[in-house]
Amino acid sequence: MGTSIDAALAALKALLGSGDPVAPRVPNLPAEPPPWPPWTGDLSDAAQISSADLDGQRKRLYTQQVNAFPVITAAGQTLTHARKQLDAVIAAWQADKFSLSGLANTPAGQKALLAAGRIRLGEAGGVIRDAMHEFARAAQQLNAISDDFPLTAGQGRTAQLEMPQLPPDGATTQDVENWWNSLSQEDKERLIAAHPQKLGILNGIPAAVRDPVNRAVLNDDLHRVQDLAKLNGVDPSAVVSDPAKYGLTADDITRYTNAIQTRNGLEHDRTWTADGQNNGDRPVMLWAYDPLAFQGRGKAAIAIGNPDWARNTAVIVPGTGSSVKAGWLAGGRNDAAVLYDQSRLADPDSTSVIAWMGYETPDSFGDPDIGNTTLARQGGNLLAADVNGLTVTHNGPANITVIGHSYGSTTVADAFANSGMHANNAILLGCPGTDLARSAADFHLPDGGHVYVGAASTDPISWVPELGSTLQNYLNDELGNLVGASAGLGSDPAADSFGSIRFRAEVPGADGLNPSDHSYYYTVGSESLRSMTDIVSGNPGRLIDDNLIAEGRHLPHLTTPSQVNIPGLGRVEIPHIDIPLPGLGGIDIEPETGRGGVGSNHEYVPK
Incomplete structure (x- = not known):
């Protein structure tokens, strides 16, 4: 009996082989190919293409080797650990036999020995199963790393199943959607598994596809550094500070740092709660991710809720000083989370x-770019492309509202007026000017659509477009050049003459201009967040019901009564005079200044 159990344990041990596991070696970073000789013509072109292809394959092979090292190392550690565990089981079996040797010839002793043998065989089988499971997982990881690497030039391992080509640059959003819908389910799954970065930022691709692709690219960017650090026994910060030492480039580090910021943004929008417990569970999606965009500032867009299926969609566009690199996606900004929560309650x-961080903003209030509209117009083109893409992939009727804050509101205005952006409504918060949009009509909104404006009377940025050039720059200087050396980016959308609908957005207890009031618009309980919630959720009529409509800024008027009371004659009609005056340096009257009853209890609450 004991002999048969010995043989079974020996057979299990043989499954783990003998000899030491292969120790992987970190390859050297491939050198750049030598300069191309002065040779021209068709043959030269073909040779250069072939050379570039081989160089690309060489670099891809290097990257795959680097990515494979931690997997191979872990597999070797699994093998060593399994052998030690199995040796311990065999040693325990030998001890069992010794302790029962005095009873070996008795029925009770044989029964006890059989029971002990079964236990040890079960333990040994568990060791083998665990090891085989880890080996299978390692094999899957290695296959994923090297799946489509061409074994020879022009010959892939899966030549019979070539990966579908992505749409060419310049393809329309509708072309992209048609291309995606034309693919077989198998091709779609293979593309998602391969996760080429371009697929995750192509407008016309459904959000449910973009999200896993972008997350996979993000994970690659994280593990490229983290796995090398683990392999070399150092902290990731060591790799970040000296990437060349570990075979990485500056772009690899930019991808890594922006991946961290984006991951933090996803987690923030998913879990943030006002009570600080951070135990929320919002459905977040990584709708766009390009960590190298805008000279390393990065592009990312996080959606809370699926925009392809939501009845209402809001796109939040930030202003000055915002970027993926600077941490706008997390960093204490709760704009998207609070608007989503309030909309669900409303x-x-x-x-x-x-939360759309998809353009280059001025770096700070001291950046010369803040005083001109170049970045706003460029950003408007990018914003329009993304928002218009939402309309193509959306299922059923949609109500889309685009919200811009500060310089982002100028960008939103230009996206509508200059770039052909299609949405139902616009909301401009603390706007320093609408650039190419001289009035609400320039937004070209559909029937029923409106330009809504939140402009606190104590927000100095919202006053910038109202001031004449002299006073405009004087106020800007007095406030520390809040909008750069030269103030003003166009018309004031809060003016009565602009044609917008202004909602109340005052700050409780505010007394005079205060730069911090420029950041109050998304505060829970504020007039402005309540107003935005009603607009975004498709209930703008509630602005009237809740007394949240504000009077627009306007020029002072010289007015006379239309009647006078003359003793003995009673009330006598006289010509009524109502003449707008130019005001002090062109400054309009602000009806919201000093308004009483400004509270902080306007939030929707659970029923």
Whole structure:
């Protein structure tokens, strides 16, 4: 009996082989190919293409080797650990036999020995199963790393199943959607598994596809550094500080740092709660991710809720000083989370809120770019492309509202007026000017659409477009050049003459201009967040019901009564005079200044 158990344990041990596991070696970074000789013509072109292809394959092979090292190392550690565990089981079996040797010839002793043998065989089988499971997982990881690497030039391992080509640059959003819908389910799954970065930022691709692709690219960017650090027994910060030492480039580090910021943004929008417990569970999606965009500032867009299926969608566009690199996606900004939460409480219809960090903003209030509209117009083109893409992939009727804050509101205005952006409504918060949009009509909104404006009377940025050039720059200087050396980016959308609908957005207890009031618009309980919630959730009529409509800024008027009371004659009609005056340096009257009853209890609450 004991002999048969010995043989079974020996057979299990043989499954783990003998000899030491292969120790992987970190390859050297491939050198750049030598300069191309002065040779021209068709043959030269073909040779250069072939050379570039081989160089690309060489670099890809290097990257795959680097990515494979931690997997191979872990597999070797699994093998060593399994052998030690199995040796311990065999030693325990030998001890069992010794302790029962005096009873070996008795029925009770044989029964006890059989029971002990079964236990040890079960333990040994568990060791083998665990090891084989880890080996299978390692094999899957290695296959994923090297799946489509061409074994020879022009010959892939899966030549019979070539990966579908992505749409060419310049393809329209509708072309992209048609291309995606034309693919077989197998091809779609293979593309998602391969996760080429371009697929995750192509407008016309459904959000449910973009999210896993972008997350996979983000994970690659994280593990490229983390796995090398683990392999070399150092902290990731050591790799970040000296990437060349570990075979990485500056772009690899930019991808890594922006991946961290984006991951933090996803987690923040998913879990943030006002009570600080951070135990929320919002449905977040990584709708766009390009960590090298805008000279390393990065592009990312996080959607809370699926914008392709939500009845209402809001796109939040930030202003000066915002970027992926600077941490706008997390960093204490709760704009998207609070708007999503309030919208869900305001209306049972589904709402999606997208935090869109998709353009280059001025770096700070001291950046010379803040005083001109170049970045706003460039950003407007990018914003329009993304928002218009939402309309193509959306299922059923949609209510899309685009919200811009500060310089972002100028960008939103230019996206509508200059770049052909299609949405139902616009909301401009603390706007320093609308550039190419001289009035609400320039937004070209559909029937029923409106330009809504939140402009606190104590927000100095919202006053910049109202001031004449002299006073405009004087106020800007007095406030420390809040909008750069030269103030003003166009018309004031809060003016009565602009044609917008202004909602109340005052700050409780405010007394005079205060730069911090420029950042109050998304505060829970504020007039402005309540107003935005009603607009975004498709209930703008509630602005009237809740007394949240504000009077627009306007020129002072010289007015006379239309009647006078003359003793003995009673009330006598006289010509009524109402003449707008130019005001002090062109400054309009601010009806919201000093308004009483400004509270902080306007939030929707759970029923």
